[in-house]
Amino acid sequence: MHTLVQWLGGLSGPVVYAVVGALVFLEDAIFVGFVLPGETAVVIGGVLASQGAVSVGWLILVVVAAAVVGDSVGYEIGSRVGPRVLATRPLRRHAHRVRSAQDLIRRRGPVAVFLGRFIAFFRAMMPALAGVSHMPYPRFLLFNALGGITWGAGFTLLGYFAGTAYARVERVAGRVIAVVVAAVVVVALVVWHVRRRRRERAQEGDGAR
Template sequence: MTVVPAAIAGDTVGHSVGHHFGPKILTTRPLRRHEQRSEKAQDFIRRRGPEAGLPAPLHRLLRSMMPALAGISLMDYRRFLLFNALGGLVWGVGFTLLGYFAGSAYQRVEAVVGRVVAIAVAVIVVVGGLFVWRVRRRRQADSPDPKNRAG
């Protein structure tokens, strides 16, 4: 399984980029106005450490941002690596197993859902057809033109 090592390696690169280039990036013109928020986020990561990033693999935005934020916050790499590996393992194995079980259950779900959807579509078509028929009949009955009267 290459998912777990790839996730860990990718986060390691993100941590390194954040560690080496983060302070320079944060002083760029578009990010200067968010300096106070950035300092709060860095302080939170420094205080809570890697535990703050443990749920990150389960959320795609956090998954991509947390390694760089950890590097910008100058989080110790060994601590980061421990939790990064744990998160990568949970993410990689968890989502792979989720995909496997979803795929194996697909045929059963498809059979049940397929029948339910077919019945629902049939009911909607019949009810819709009766509704249209009744509206047209009522309009014809209320029409002052004798040619449009049903009869």
């Protein structure tokens, strides 16, 4: 991630907006999230905003717009292609998780669109599955927009405040202590991420039953 931050930090502001927005859009539209979750790009964008490379306000607008439009494209693909989209190679390798996502959307309907925004695999899959299930688009768009706004603003600000906190500690206590604090934060985030993935798998298993 540090290398990606350095690479993005060397780009001009408009290019940073474009790269982050494109990653979020592609994750939702054509399942690029299997390779690089849009969530990662959004947090990194927030870190760069804390460094003054881009405006945090404009970045939130770009992220939310990319999330909503990308989801709409994913919905349209699912609606037009139908169940055949589930036979594509990337999805065949995740058949069990696809079934869990289908079960969630059957049980929760539009609410699944909102909840799916906060789970990496479901975030990439839920729009297409909503289209496959022929969920009315206005209903999909409402919950899609609510999820996109909450997720986009939340994770952008997470990166922004994390970057701001690091800079403040570095100024007050020096680089060594700042690095130690950052390392502790990274370990805490890794533990949180692992626990969250375990909970997601447990929820998927419950959904499959």
